[in-house]
Amino acid sequence: IAGITQAPTSQILAAGRRMTLRCTQDMRHNAMYWYRQDLGLGLRLIHYSNTAGTTGKGEVPDGYSVSRANTDDFPLTLASAVPSQTSVYFCASDSGNTIYFGEGSWLTVV
Amino acid sequence: AQSVTQPDIHITVSEGASLELRCNYSYGATPYLFWYVQSPGQGLQLLLKYFSGDTLVQGIKGFEAEFKRSQSSFNLRKPSVHWSDAAEYFCAVGATGRRALTFGSGTRLQVQP
Numbered sequence: 001i002a003g004i005t006q007a008p009t010s011q012i013l014a015a016g017r018r019m020t021l022r023c024t025q026d027m028r029h030n031a032m033y034w035y036r037q038d039l040g041l042g043l044r045l046i047h048y049s050n051t052a053g054t055t056g057k058g059e060v061p062d063g064y065s066v067s068r069a070n071t072d073d074f075p076l077t078l079a080s081a082v083p084s085q086t087s088v089y090f091c092a093s094d095s096g097n098t099i100y101f102g103e104g105s106w107l108t109v110v
Numbered sequence: 111a112q113s114v115t116q117p118d119i120h121i122t123v124s125e126g127a128s129l130e131l132r133c134n135y136s137y138g139a140t141p142y143l144f145w146y147v148q149s150p151g152q153g154l155q156l157l158l159k160y161f162s163g164d165t166l167v168q169g170i171k172g173f174e175a176e177f178k179r180s181q182s183s184f185n186l187r188k189p190s191v192h193w194s195d196a197a198e199y200f201c202a203v204g205a206t207g208r209r210a211l212t213f214g215s216g217t218r219l220q221v222q223p
Contacts, residue, residue: 033210040119042200042213043154058210090153097161099144099211101153 003027004102006091012108013081021076021105023091031094032074033058034066036087037104043090049074081109112137112203116214123191124222131186131217133175133201142204143184144211145175149197157199160184171195196221 007022025032030051035043035058045058049068063085065077078085086109091102113136123129135141142161146154158169165177175186184201198218202211 031210035213040215042114042116042215043202043211044213045210048210059212094210098156098159100156101146103153 004091004093004100006089006102006105008105009103010106010108012110013078015082015109016080019078019081019107021078021089021091021107023074023076023102024072025074025091025093025100026072027093027095027100028071029093029095029100030071032068033092033094033099034064034074034076035090035092036060037090038087046076046089078107081107083109085109112141112205112212114201114203114212114214116199116201116217118217119215120218120220122220122222125193126190129186129188129191129195129219131199131201131219133184133186133214134182135184135201135203136182137203137205139205140179143175143177144202144204145169145173145184145186146200146202146213147171147197148200148216154200157186191219191221193221193223195219 004025033048034046037043044060047066049055052071089105115134144159145157158167160167160177198216200216201214204211
């Protein structure tokens with residue numbers, strides 16, 4: 001049972017570089033989300049997608065973009081990384097009454 | 111917009127003692143409420159959820175939570191804590207028509223032997 005797969009697990013990235021965090025789910029859920037987790041702030045929604053072909057902005061979308069070309073994949077792109085984007089990133093998918101999370105991607109921007 | 115407050119950043123309890131983690135939410139209508147647990151270096155695991163009906167909800171690992179509309183609360187309880195319960199706990203609220211959740215800032219639970 002795979003569920004949600006995120007890659008990479010961790011990454012150190014130079015400021016100014018472009019980075020894409022990958023997320024794939026095998027549960028055929030329509031809705032998917034990207035959250036970032038920071039100490040003392042809990043999880044904050046970056047972007048969401050209610051179905052393939054549609055995306056929307058969450059609470060903290062600046063500096064990030066997403067695409068949803070198909071049901072399974074929901075990549076998150078940092079066009080030009082900055083140190084404040086150092087965080088743990090979680091992808092999630094929604095069955096309709098339960099949200100499932102991936103294991104997270106630890107990103108450090110230096 | 112909805113919001114969640116977890117007033118306790120860090121709680122320490124002795125193994126075998128009872129536990130209550132507080133969660134208060136703000137939302138204009140009936141919310142969907144969740145508790146998740148996160149072990150160090152791991153993703154989030156759903157403990158329990160409330161959508162409607164019985165206000166006392168049973169979850170996995172012996173946890174339960176009670177929805178109290180009058181207090182806008184959804185506190186998590188466990189009668190006897192085990193060392194393996196040490197983790198971070200997140201309360202979250204979902205709104206009708208908006209499926210993404212809003213999370214609290216989390217409560218870190220430490221269990222003393």
